[in-house]
Amino acid sequence: MAVFPTPRPLNRILLLSLVPVASWFIVRPLLEPVPQLPVLYTSLGFSIFAFLFTIYLVPSLGPTFINANLTGNDLLKTYSTLIPESMGLVCASVYIVTLTLFIPFAFSDALTTPVHSSATAEGITVSEFPHRQLAVYLSSLLSLLTATLLGFLDDVFDIRWRHKLPIPVIASIPLLMVYFAERGNTNVVVPLPLRSLFGTLVNLGPLYYLYMSLLSTFCTNSINILAGINGSEVSQALIIAVSVILNDLLYLPWPIGVRVPVHLLGNNTEIGFGGVWKAGMAFGSKELVERHLFSLYFMLPLVAVCAGFMYHNWYPARAFPGDTLCYMTGMAFAVVGIQAHFSKTLLLFFMPQIFNFILSCPQLFGLVPCPRHRVPRFDPATNLLHPSKAVFERPPSRLTTFILQIFSVLGLTVATPHPKTGLIHETTNLTILNFLLVRLGPMSEKRLVQVLMCVQVAGSVLAFFIRYGLAGLVYDGDRR
């Protein structure tokens, strides 16, 4: 008989009090006067419901997952209760169902304007049916659903990581096919210093499609390899999604008029919020506003399901995300980056992941031995995590030694020489988690995930500074 982990208790009153709030957000756009961004209200309402469904469904479906043998052992605990694995599937299902039910609200005036009306809220409800946007939305959903299916297959079939690296490319196919069928824009704006060589715009053609599929591969795998401790995958996704939302909000037409002193960040333009289609960074471009609304429609429910899941995945975890969550969230970021055309900004929010990826390269490409798990080592006596180590069974090559010496000098790893030969004998595993333990000393799992979250938040703050402070040095206002 399987032993089920005790589910984390839920504050029923607090949660149920969210139901009227969510309902209000959904009903409000149907009432006069129609708010300026009615669909955004609907999206918020749906997201709150998605949060509630996730936070309730995860514990109640746990036993089903355990019975179906989808279980994992928590390596960093003293107990060995089986924890339901692949529960990111629940998040992904709630997420995709939410986005599907949202379709009539986002793309049809069938709900909002039952009688023939010409004067609608500016900018959101368009008079002509937005077929093109619907096709883009549906292709995004298809890619998300494919990613979910592939993530779950990965969990069930336990695909080896070398084989699964390119899997997200498959999930990006629907996106690319529709992009191609629609003859999507494959131009990129050239940075100012290179314009004398390439001109203002360069048509990348097929390379642009390569770039898009690489983006989805990167977003997916970079979250997947930064895994191993309770809450690490979902907290990354949560913080990146919140960062994307904050970025999107900058482009919305705020009804209140405020001026942000962007010059303090080094930019020489001043942002004047306020007025319809006079959004700060959108500078009156309806297209930019629509793109960032599209991004919001995908990111708000993502934050919701991640938050709901994180409650149960938080230390000590009662549910594991599995690869499914990484695939789904990674694909969601790739989708908004591609469809809303801010992939460079998006990548800035992935700085900790990029750092982790570069750090991991010697292990990923076989220069340094790569054990099956690179998670930190757990000391049951002190309940603290220590950096785990990779042991060289054969003497390292000169290139490996050189790289590890550089990493050691930079403080990224601790490489231990063999007492007799003097050659590097073992090194701490090359992940950001082990790096944090090397720099900050042993700490508990809960503290480590908190530190990781701080790093992610700091990365996002830096990203905003680079994007709105420094980008003016290499790009002008010409954003396409």
Place this chain on the structure above:
Amino acid sequence: MAVFPTPRPLNRILLLSLVPVASWFIVRPLLEPVPQLPVLYTSLGFSIFAFLFTIYLVPSLGPTFINANLTGNDLLKTYSTLIPESMGLVCASVYIVTLTLFIPFAFSDALTTPVHSSATAEGITVSEFPHRQLAVYLSSLLSLLTATLLGFLDDVFDIRWRHKLPIPVIASIPLLMVYFAERGNTNVVVPLPLRSLFGTLVNLGPLYYLYMSLLSTFCTNSINILAGINGSEVSQALIIAVSVILNDLLYLPWPIGVRVPVHLLGNNTEIGFGGVWKAGMAFGSKELVERHLFSLYFMLPLVAVCAGFMYHNWYPARAFPGDTLCYMTGMAFAVVGIQAHFSKTLLLFFMPQIFNFILSCPQLFGLVPCPRHRVPRFDPATNLLHPSKAVFERPPSRLTTFILQIFSVLGLTVATPHPKTGLIHETTNLTILNFLLVRLGPMSEKRLVQVLMCVQVAGSVLAFFIRYGLAGLVYDGDRR
């Protein structure tokens, strides 16, 4: 160590000779003179490739499925080798990838007309981008993918049948949402005898959505409950798909001019094939031709993956389809029935399934005991199948006795009375398979599936007779 079933040998030369044929179909539309229905060539080419991929992938992925514990025991065999289960997932994946890669060919002139050209082949390449059709196509793909995921989840989590009956409704949500967002047509043509009451057209409104979701539920589950012997699920899907294709072909603009003597079937119109947009049943309606092309694009690859899978699922089966195949194929039929607006004709092709469903009702609704498996009983001594029986542990109710007596009189079942009480003690299980064994006597499994296929073919022939012969009695030419 798992014992793998010996894969069925593949005739490599014969199969590889299909590669140039498929390639020709894909390349042909790109060459001058462009054929009249260029995209149909592409679809055929893609379908042949889908067939090849399926027939090769199923045996090569078998061990992976067995290692992931996705296995089944063949109940009707003397051996007990584990057979890989849920391999309909391979069909579904090949099918969906095929349909995805097909998008640019079906919806974009980016491939066929690189230079600006106004004179294109009549009817297929339209000058304006067919956003609406693309959205419909994508929502169909979403429903298919959802059905695949749910089917696979059903296999992994082994959902009880009472719970899984409504699952296909979920898969139909994307279809319905887009239908609603596009304000799809919810009118139905009223049969002639009822027109004095309701008029020519009746707007069903929300009931139409109910009808559509019930259609997907029916298509999926009716194939699922007609299962149990090698090849039964996939052969049904194959024959229904071929029937749909034959029906679609009637509406295409054939370049050759022939006249079909439909009056022999009792219809008073004569079909004149020939000439662009002068298709037989389409009577020059471009919309009808486009609808049936849409249906062909979904049915051709379906036939291909079913044929490829059937080779391995044929008696004695080396691979089992699992629920995944039933969900995927059922949804594919629902999709074309709904999107191409011929759901009534479609249901005619499901006559054996409808018969099986009605026959099963007393067991499905608990009047007659329903054992976990209702497959025929296997006699290892003779290698023949006999009707399996449901035993009453309590005396049957009067209603049950009444129904079973009627079924017995009609020759649908054999109900055995108890020697002492005279009450019905046991009855053959109420499925079409047991019915066939009751009527035709014990036979081998291979023979039974062949008989079942004959029944399905006979059903389709009858369906064509009803549709094009008798339908004229209750419907005029007004088809919307």
